Amino acid sequence: MSDYLPEEIIHKILLKLPVKTLIKSTLVCKSWKSLIKSSTFIQSHLRTTIDSNDQNDSHLLLLSASSYNRRDETSHQHHWLHWDSPEFGEYSMLSTPVIFLKNKPVSDLGVVGTSNGLVCLEVDQFYSDRSPTLIWNPSIRKVVMLPTPPVCFTSTKYDKYTTHGFGYDAHSNDYKILRVVTLLDDHSDLSRFATAVQVYSLARGSWKSFSASVIPVDLQGGSERPAFVNGNFHTLEARLSVYYNDHYEEHHKCGGDLFIGTFNLATEEFGEIRRPEALREDRCSISRYGDSLALIKHYNYDFRDLVNRGCDIWVMKQYGVAESWTYLFNISVVQASIYGFKRCGEVVLMENNERGRSRMISFDPKTNQVKAFGIEDYIYYFMDSFVESLVLLDHANAISYQVARTKYINLQLQYTLTSLLNGYVYIYIYSAS
Template sequence: MSDFLPQEIIHRILLHLPVKSLIRSTLVCKSWKSLIKCPDFIESHLSTTIVSNDEKDSHLLLLSASSEDGHTRHQHHSLRWDSPEFGAHSMLPTPVIYLENKPVSDLGVVGTCNGLVCLEIDRTGTGSDPMPVLIWNPSIRRVVMVPKPPLCSISTDDNRYTTLGFGYAAHSNDYKILRVVTDVTTNVDYDSIDEIFGVVNFADDDRLITTFVQVYSLASGSWKSLSDSVVPLDLKGGGNEDFVFVNDTLHKLEARFNEDEDEGEYYNDEDMVIRTFNLSTEEFGEMMGPEALEQGRCSIARYGDSLAFGDHYDNGLRDRGCDIWVMRQYGVAESWTKLFKIYVDPARIHGFKRCGDVVLEKKISFGQSRLTSYNPNKKQYSDLGTVGHSYYFMDSFIESLVLLDHCNAISYQVAGA
């Protein structure tokens, strides 16, 4: 084909091929391999795929779950069609890494963007030693091992609570990981401390609570610590809420830190705020949720290019459920609009499909849950045929070539292969 078609036509044809076909095409000749691994081609192919998927309405969702077999934990990652039917597309074999010459495949999802998935080994959020983190492209089976961040703590205890967020900074064409760590040190000897790292949330004779923030850049391959002056006083690591990535920005629902003469300093679960971190500017901010909420049991999720807010309530067996609000115009608090009410037993909002259906996770037993879909127009629930695992992550996914040109990306082995 290279002998009969102009290079421009070949380039245009390759741009419209799926990822698997392009990987095979790198074996055709050196010129094709060089073209397909070119950063400009990888970026153009991603843009072309996004437009093509919109035209064909062929979108995918990454669905992740965990299960336990005795003392062994397993991760399950699959792709589903983002459609009312929620049909299965493919399984994604978990990459295997080696720590101290032992294979590790218990890798939970932190977040996903542009075909990349951020994985970490320990999803409990506690522990004194930073756990290994990977950036994974399952479509081309390549992975980058993220270096361990510098230790920024005085504590020798295991009372450390960590939250990670992952997303894309369009301004610098870079993928970044946000790491928020809250350290609880007991029996503090202040006279022996030369320097306190991070923002001091609370301090007395018995406890010192500090929070520090680090950012990893895939482009530079390194971590950096943010200045204490830009870290909010009531920011904290850990908790049950994960970061939600929308519009270059990570979002997390948090309780405000209050000072009260009678109660002292404490986190107020009745005063919630959506904490934001812009990956391009690396600045923190905040958004207000809808007004007139009961608060206490709230959650946020990505809704298209904006945010959805779930206000959970439980007033007895006959009156329990969740009010769903959507921010119609991203960043405008006045645009919060109540869409519908779900009358179900308390269930976690797992995410939203493009058609507007909300996906709910309901616990069946310890370590097992079921996903159901609710259509607000028909007011009908549908069983998605997902049972037997504990589901914890769902977000949109697009197959891409990102990492194909990365110098530190390596091919990996597949669990069980």
């Protein structure tokens, strides 16, 4: 083709092709393969795809759920891509890579977060002292195994609460994981630090631990998933203070004023943002609303109260400016847990009723219409925007895989690849198809 078209024209054509077509195009010739796998092309293709999605309003959402099999008493993770539209139609179903860790098959990996087509997964998102397992690009079927983070606390006397966040550092073109681990030692004095912070860098391929002197004393692990907005992670925190309990003759911690804690992914520095004065003492959760930060005020659970029910949505119109907090609307769904917001303005949430049953619904605040969707008995726990990309295609430690057609091993298995990482053998399954 280079005999008929200039290289710059070929380059522009390739930039507009979908990911699956580009993967096949790497087999055309060595020059195409070299171009498509270059870091410059991967970044340019990502920007082109994002711009095209914005122009055509063809955005995707990653939706994840877990199910329980009563026969073998096992839980399984399920991941789908849906169109970010009022119809919310299914785009495709994603198959988690089948990986063996320490000779134990692990295909049920929960989502920590997603960014630019990458999905950070962990073995068990409900385990208190967990750590992320791998970074996965389902579009090109590549994974990067993560090393085990350094031990935070040697003491086993107290339980631990762990919080993870996954995001993109645009300044260094790096993908990072924030890990916050807190010892549940309510009797310790603030002089005895009880929270550890670690950051994993995909570019470095290693974890970094922060010294206790730079970690805010009010930072606590175990909170809800951080909201990633404007290059920062955001969590809801309470100002901690210590008092001496005469009855128990020991120090106790107690929570004071509520605020929003921040962590800048580029500078790796901590900060804070004031909550709106109207919500200073209210029970809230935090989320991302488009490109803005949102607070969700939850009312008490009472079916008889037809006014103070559901939740209120507040949005920070100008990032970092507390005076720009603005009330948007009320969601009059009783006992609702919000998963996220669609670009059309609808809210995706889980609704619980008086019989203890739950369902996943899409709520339109303009019309108050509710549309139910999803699979019965599935527990949906994650939703966020998604874009198909080539990220990881040029990563030296990214390993290709093929999803096995049977439960764990394909009958048409051609070969296996084993690699030694952190003293353990990881086996990756490749199929003939």
